[in-house]
Each structure stands twice: as structure tokens, then as C-alpha cells.
Amino acid sequence: MTTEYKYSTVLVDFEDGIAWVTLNRPEKRNAMSPTLNKEMIEVIEKLEVDERCGVLVLTGAGDAFSAGMDLKEFFRESDNLPPEAWAQISRNSQIWQLQRLRYFPKPTIAMVNGWCFGGGFNPVTACDIAVAAEEAIFGLSEVNWGIIPAGNVLKSVTTTMRHRDGLYYSLTGDNFNGTEAAKMGFVNFAVPRAEMRDKVKEIATKMLGKNRAAARAIKNAYRKIAEMSWDASEDYLMAKLDQLRLTDPDKGRAKGMKQFLDDKTYRPGLGAYKADK
Numbered sequence: 093m094t095t096e097y098k099y100s101t102v103l104v105d106f107e108d109g110i111a112w113v114t115l116n117r118p119e120k121r122n123a124m125s126p127t128l129n130k131e132m133i134e135v136i137e138k139l140e141v142d143e144r145c146g147v148l149v150l151t152g153a154g155d156a157f158s159a160g161m162d163l164k165e166f167f168r169e170s171d172n173l174p175p176e177a178w179a180q181i182s183r184n185s186q187i188w189q190l191q192r193l194r195y196f197p198k199p200t201i202a203m204v205n206g207w208c209f210g211g212g213f214n215p216v217t218a219c220d221i222a223v224a225a226e227e228a229i230f231g232l233s234e235v236n237w238g239i240i241p242a243g244n245v246l247k248s249v250t251t252t253m254r255h256r257d258g259l260y261y262s263l264t265g266d267n268f269n270g271t272e273a274a275k276m277g278f279v280n281f282a283v284p285r286a287e288m289r290d291k292v293k294e295i296a297t298k299m300l301g302k303n304r305a306a307a308r309a310i311k312n313a314y315r316k317i318a319e320m321s322w323d324a325s326e327d328y329l330m331a332k333l334d335q336l337r338l339t340d341p342d343k344g345r346a347k348g349m350k351q352f353l354d355d356k357t358y359r360p361g362l363g364a365y366k367a368d369k
């Protein structure tokens with residue numbers, strides 16, 4: 093952990109272009125407290141401009157990815173706060189999970205190592221890609237203690253789970269494991285826990301070899317156009333296409349065409365062009 097990332101509830105490590113961000117309250121199963129939420133806002137803000145981070149991986153320390161929002165520190169201890177103070181506390185969780193992480197300018201991977209409940213679904217959904225341990229256990233447990241999956245958890249569920257699965261799991265509170273999560277499409281892959289980190293590294297390395305400006309534009313556009321009309325989306329994507337052509341520091345489009353059409357050194361259907369580095 094580098095000194096500029098010294099936090100009480102989050103660890104940050106860098107390795108070959110990957111920033112490994114670990115929710116670090118294993119004794120509380122990485123439940124998300126107001127402190128953790130504040131720290132995550134800072135961590136993500138810093139990583140946005142940290143050149144050591146080409147891909148962000150979010151995971152949890154110990155047996156849990158995250159047991160969701162902290163029932164004691166986030167919920168019970170907020171019960172008697174003035175409405176403005178509660179609004180600020182709840183807003184902080186939304187800011188890091190559903191704004192900063194969702195629109196993080198580089199690819200993100202959720203590595204779901206273990207327990208993942210309630211509010212824990214938000215960061216999984218916010219990440220572009222998700223890999224789970226087959227042994228991980230998921231649950232929309234809100235119904236088990238008489239609340240609605242607020243904090244936009246239910247909204248997250250509607251974007252990453254199929255209609256019937258989302259309603260079934262939010263109404264029953266049943267658990268499902270990593271293998272089932274992959275079958276339902278809630279995560280991309282489930283692998284034995286011992287192989288999970290290697291699988292994540294393999295995906296991250298693949299993404300690190302692609303044009304970064306294009307990746308940034310693709311991931312932002314993907315989420316934004318989902319809520320646009322076809323006409324608005326057409327305009328938006330054309331504008332982004334032109335913008336990227338002008339702003340891509342690597343001028344990937346021109347290089348890609350030259351290397352395919354003139355130099356015949358690669359095939360875009362089978363891999364990435366060669367950047368000058």
C-alpha cells in the first residue's frame with residue numbers, strides 16, 4: 093500500500109497497471125460504514141488520475157466482498173440524525189458506488205470473493221465486468237429485515253438481473269452462489285476462488301492492451317445510451333466518434349487503419365493494433 097492511499101477501511105495496491113482496491117473491514121464482513129463510503133470517494137477520485145491505474149479491481153478482504161450497508165453505523169446510528177445529516181451520509185454511498193465508480197474513466201472489474209449482500213450489489217453493478225468465486229454467496233437480504241432495497245439497489249438489480257430473477261431474489265431473499273450468478277448473467281464468470289485472481293488479471297491485462305481513450309468512451313457511452321431514445325443515442329454516438337478522432341492521444345483510428353490496410357501487420361477482427369510505446 094502506498095502512503096498516499098492510507099485509509100482505515102480501504103487498501104490500495106498497484107501491480108502492472110492494475111489498482112487492486114480492497115474493502116478492508118473483514119471483521120465486519122466489509123459492511124459499508126459512513127467512514128468507508130467517504131474513504132472510497134477519495135480513493136476513486138485519486139485513482140481517476142493516477143497513471144499506475146489502468147484498470148481498477150474492487151474486492152473485499154477476508155471471507156466477504158461486502159455484507160452490504162453497515163446496519164449499525166449506516167442505519168441504526170443515523171436513525172435520530174437530522175434529515176440533512178442522514179441525506180449526506182446516504183448520498184456519500186451513492187456518490188462512490190453509482191456515480192464515481194459507475195463512470196470511472198478506466199475499465200473496472202468487481203472481483204466477488206465471498207459474501208455479497210444488499211448494498212454490495214451496487215458496486216458489482218457499477219463495475220464494467222464482474223468475476224465471482226464459485227463459492228461466493230449473494231443475497232438481496234433487505235426483505236429479510238423488513239426494508240426495501242433502497243440506495244438504488246433495486247435499480248441496480250433491474251439493470252443487471254433478468255426481470256424474473258430480480259423479482260424472485262428481492263422478494264424471497266434467497267441466496268445464490270457465484271456459479272448461479274454467472275448462469276443468470278449477474279457476473280461474467282465464476283471460477284474456483286483459488287483461480288479468481290488469475291482470471292481477473294487475465295481480463296485486466298487484455299483490456300490494458302487496448303486503446304484507452306476508446307475504452308473510456310465506450311464504457312461511458314454504454315451506460316448513457318441505455319437511457320436514451322434511439323435518435324438521441326445515434327446523435328450521441330456519432331458525436332463521440334468524432335470527438336474521439338480528435339482527442340485520442342494515440343490516434344488509434346488512423347494507426348489501426350494504416351496497420352491493417354497498408355502495412356497488413358494485423359487484423360482488427362483478431363486483436364489490437366500496435367501502439368507506439
Ligand code: COA
Pocket residue numbers: 119120121123124159160161162163164165207209210211233234
Ligand atoms: N452491518 C453491520 N455489521 C455487520 C454486517 C452488516 N451488514 N454484516 C456483518 N456484520 C458484523 C456482525 O454484526 C458481526 O459483528 P460482531 O463481531 O461485532 O458481532 C461481524 O460482522 C461478523 O458477522 P457474523 O454474522 O458473525 O459473520 P458470519 O460470517 O457468520 O455471517 C453474513 C456473514 C454476511 C452472512 C452475516 O454477517 C449477515 O447476514 N450480515 C448481514 C447481511 C445483510 O443483510 N446485509 C444487507 C444490508 S442492506
